[in-house]
Amino acid sequence: MKILLLNPPARKQEYQSIVVPPLGLLSVATHLKSAGYDVTIKDAFAEGMNWIDFAAYIKEKKPDVLGIGGMSPVIDTTFKAIKIARPYAGQIIMGGPHASVYRHLIFDQCPDVDYVVIGEGEESTLALVHAIAAGVTIAGIDGVISKTIKNNDRELIPDINTIHHPDRSLISNRLYRYPLLKDRQVTTVITSRGCPYGCTFCDKSIFGSTWRARSVESVLAEIDEIVNIYNIESVIFYDDLFTLNKERVIGICEGILRKGYKLSWKCEGRVNLADLETMKLMKRAGCSIIAYGVESANQTGLDYLNKKTTVEQAVKAFELTRKAGIRTMAYFILGIPVETFEDELKTIHFAKAIKTTYAQFSVLSPYYGTKVYDDAIQRCWYREVDAHNPMDKDFKRPVILSDNWDEEKLQKILRIAHRKFYLRPAYILTLLLSIESTHQLKNYLREFLNILTWMARSLYPNRRRG
Ligand code: B12
Ligand code: SF4
Known part of the structure; x- marks a missing residue:
């Protein structure tokens, strides 16, 4: 039985700044492969494949089983590929x-x-594939539904150390890149699943709210494969919350140092958990960027998002991370319904004041299944519009149009944010002086061009369509 797991082509072929391994497909594929199935992964997105070539590929491949995933904002590409x-x-x-x-x-x-x-796909997909292979009903297989059979959800995998490391031989590792890390080639690792916090905009439908972590040994064994088998030295830890358990972070860092890996890595932190001594160790172990969901400079906004952080904690976290010598990425959310235009100008000013190395500004997107979605629907604030963000050029985005925000205001605040943050001569100079490789220089230039093009397009939208 030939099983093909697919990441569909992009909606339009244009430059994509972040192209990372499809970890979900990879984890499911590895699980099936280790049970003896013949599995292939096709990452048409990373290959930059167009839809015509995709159609020819699938016609020739004729898989017995086709598996495909997708996030809501780009789900139309999944549906198109399925059709x-x-x-x-x-x-x-x-x-x-x-x-x-x-x-x-x-x-x-x-x-x-x-x-x-x-939900989590490893066990459920294996049970489903067994049933397909045997030609028996799926009734009773937790975590799997069909048009006519609705089974129970599957329990979350209690010990995620039991999940195989992703078998990276199933993908073309040279395709993956992240513009802010210095090496050309990058891979991603998940060392924990779930997050105990309850931010109202966050979709936790896959990994839930219980933080389940892999052991230090398991993480180091995967890093060992990455470095020694695949010769990759740039890693993004895509855990929701890599820094939740300080002892575990220390163990991973000490292991990296002990083994002498020359890694450059990025992870997601949380401003209320920033700790200088741990970050100094992380820096020595190759941590080059920590990303924080700062979201807002206004406590009312943070409270609306149930962020459970304070503005002061954000100030402190950025000061400590800088002290540790680690670059920072700050994610900000604009257009929060309880915030005004002036409040968002304060957030933009804050982004500069905390001296974050990079900033990503988005408007609040109420995704189905989140608390902000329920709130938006209840108050008739929910709308779907074209994406307003240089990173998310490819999809429709749900937004909240409350008393404080209309579409024009949302666009305007995003333009102001990008202009005020990125188009500062002193900022550009500092970035240029920090460059570690020609690859990084090229990436920075490309990202700047991306932002400038987006700003011009959002100022003159008709020219784009015409
Ligand atoms: C890495 C990541 C990204 C990366 C790359 C994603 C990628 N191509 O792999 C980048 C940075 C590009 C990204 C971008 C965005 N992301 Co994102 N991202 C994540 C993150 C942090 C980790 C994903 C991951 O690798 N998980 C590890 C793997 C093992 O888990 P998994 O992918 O869920 O796969 C498991 C199951 O879902 C299932 N499964 C998955 N695929 C398949 C396929 C088959 C056939 C089967 C059977 C099972 C299966 O089995 C897997 C194993 O258990 C998640 C949060 C999270 N905790 O998962 C958000 C998340 C997926 N992202 C999200 C969002 C909203 C976005 C953005 C829209 C953000 C934005 N800018 O507003 C963009 C969209 C970009 C785009 N154009 O598609 C949401 C998705 C919500 C939704 N309903 O779709 C999430 C859940 C974050 C959140 N908590 O809200 N993202
Ligand atoms: S946004 Fe981050 S911290 Fe908040 S619930 Fe989601 S994963 Fe957890």
Whole structure:
């Protein structure tokens, strides 16, 4: 039985700054492969494949089982790929965040799907594939539904050390890149699943709210493979919350130092957990960027998002991270319904004041299944508009149009944020002086061009369409 797991092509072929391994597909594929199945992964997105070539590929490949995932903002590409593949694929399985959160609608949204895997995919997909191979019913298989059979959800995997390391031989590792790390080639690792916090904009439909961590030994063993088998030295830890357990972080860093790996890595932190001594050790172990969800400079906004952080904690975290010699990425959310235009100007000023190395500004997106979505629907604030962000050029984005915000204001505040933050001569000079490789220089230039193009397009939208 030939199983193909697919990351569909991008909607349009244009430069994508972040192209990272499809870890979800990889984890499911590794689980199936280790059970003896013949599995291939096609990352059409990373390959920059167009839709015509994709159609030819799938026609030739004719998988017995096609598995495909997807996030809500780009789910139309998943549906398009399924439609194209339908005549040539035996059974079609969908998984991932969109399918999980929209489980009640998914067969209406995409009638060509045969089965949907809800939540964590490893165990459920294996059980489903066994059933398909044996030609038996899926009734009783937790975590799997079809048009006619709705099984129970599967329990979260209690010990995630039992999950195999992703088998990176299933993907073309040279395709993956992240513009802010100095090496050309990058890979991603998940060392924990779940997050105990309850930010109201966050979709936790896959990994839930219980933080489940891999052991230090398991993480180091995966790093060992990355360095010694795949010769990759740039890593992004994509855990929701890498820094939750200080002892574990210390163990991982000491292990990296002991083994002498020359890694450069990025992780996600949380401003209320920033600790100088730990960050100094992280720096020695190769941590070059910590990303923090700062979201807002206004406590009312932070409280609306149930962030459980304070503005002062953010100030302190950025000061300490800088002291440790680690670059920072700050994520900000603009257009929070309880904040005004002036409040968001304060947030933009704050981004400069805390001297973050990079900043990512987005407008608040109420995704289905989150508390902000329920609030937006209840108050008739929910709308879907074209994406307003240089990073998310490819999709429709839900926004909140409250008393304080209309579409024009949202666009304007995003333009102001990018102009005020990125187009500062002193900032540009500091970035240029910090460059560690020609690869990084090229990336910086490309990202600047990306931002400038987006700003010009958002100022003159008609020219883009014409
Ligand atoms: C890494 C990441 C990214 C990366 C790359 C994602 C990628 N291509 O792999 C980048 C930075 C590009 C990114 C961007 C965005 N992301 Co993102 N991202 C993540 C993050 C932090 C980790 C994803 C991951 O690798 N997880 C590890 C793997 C093992 O888990 P997994 O992918 O969920 O896969 C498991 C199951 O879902 C399932 N599964 C997945 N695929 C399949 C397929 C089949 C066939 C089967 C059977 C099962 C299956 O089995 C897997 C194993 O258990 C998650 C948060 C999270 N905790 O998961 C958010 C998350 C997926 N992102 C999210 C969002 C909203 C975005 C953005 C829209 C953010 C924005 N800018 O507003 C953009 C969209 C970009 C785009 N154009 O697609 C949401 C998705 C919500 C939704 N309903 O779709 C999440 C859940 C964050 C959140 N908590 O809200 N993201
Ligand atoms: S946004 Fe981050 S900290 Fe908040 S609940 Fe989601 S993963 Fe946790």
